Amino acid sequence: MKIIAVVSAKGGVGKTSISANVSAALARMGRTVLGVDLDPQNSLRLHFGVSPQHFDGLARASLSGASWRDSILLGPSGDYVLPFGQVNEEDRQDFEEILRTEPTFLLDQLRSLNLAHNALVILDTPPGPSVYLRQALSAAHIPVIVVLADAASYATISMIVGLIEQYCMPQPHFVDYFYLVNQVDRSRQLAGDVADVIGAQLQGRQIGVVHLDQSIPEGLACNQDVLSYDPHSRGAHDIMECAAALDRIVSAYTGEY
Numbered sequence: 001m002k003i004i005a006v007v008s009a010k011g012g013v014g015k016t017s018i019s020a021n022v023s024a025a026l027a028r029m030g031r032t033v034l035g036v037d038l039d040p041q042n043s044l045r046l047h048f049g050v051s052p053q054h055f056d057g058l059a060r061a062s063l064s065g066a067s068w069r070d071s072i073l074l075g076p077s078g079d080y081v082l083p084f085g086q087v088n089e090e091d092r093q094d095f096e097e098i099l100r101t102e103p104t105f106l107l108d109q110l111r112s113l114n115l116a117h118n119a120l121v122i123l124d125t126p127p128g129p130s131v132y133l134r135q136a137l138s139a140a141h142i143p144v145i146v147v148l149a150d151a152a153s154y155a156t157i158s159m160i161v162g163l164i165e166q167y168c169m170p171q172p173h174f175v176d177y178f179y180l181v182n183q184v185d186r187s188r189q190l191a192g193d194v195a196d197v198i199g200a201q202l203q204g205r206q207i208g209v210v211h212l213d214q215s216i217p218e219g220l221a222c223n224q225d226v227l228s229y230d231p232h233s234r235g236a237h238d239i240m241e242c243a244a245a246l247d248r249i250v251s252a253y254t255g256e257y
């Protein structure tokens, strides 16, 4: 099992959309994929067609000592999702206390799921430094930093890389970190230029670019991943390319092929 943590310093860059759509793409490529929502916003499940009224998830399971396995749901594209779950303020704080005091809690829980050896876990995280991000980085084999092609997003990269150096790199299972540039708008000269400059600066660590494409939010509104919603869209094409790149990286590092 390999754990990919999708991270960013800023919110709204597309971590949840990328996590869900790349999970669906990897499942279509034959991988066993589990999307895990480590963000109290609990929105990853919506991309898997799970009802907004569904309250179950990993936070409550952790507090009651139940197996995370019991909260896993099968999505429409054959990938699985483990929602964060809906919790009240007190329970959220209690769960965060567990994460604060047990640094390997997430990794231990994921290992206890006994997933297939070639399975991928895609971890969706809240933006910026938090106990969730720290757990995700400690558990991750491969962190993927989502950035926008703008100066503000670019300026936050060093902060996230600093956290990766602190929490990821010392782990024996750490593989390498990568970037994904999201919401690139080629119709705007500046955004296209910035995307190219960022691409050049990321020193071969770039997994891919996902263009600004309404098929991504529209798919979510229809409870579908972009590959089902509009397979010929730019967004679907970009997501497939990123998933294929990630698949190649995992295969290369694990010597699967």
Ligand SMILES: Nc1ncnc2c1ncn2[C@@H]1O[C@H](COP(=O)(O)OP(=O)(O)O)[C@@H](O)[C@H]1O
Residues within 6 Å of the ligand: 008, 010, 011, 012, 013, 014, 015, 016, 017, 018, 182, 183, 184, 210, 211, 212, 213, 214, 216, 217, 220, 235
């Ligand atoms: N490539 C894209 N093209 C168009 N809209 C996008 C794209 N990626 C994300 N979005 C939209 O941006 C908003 C924030 O995305 P979200 O995945 O929730 O970000 P995060 O999880 O980083 O906060 C959502 O409305 C989402 O539909």
Ligand SMILES: [Mg+2]
Residues within 6 Å of the ligand: 015, 016, 017, 039, 041, 043, 125, 126
């Ligand atoms: Mg999110």
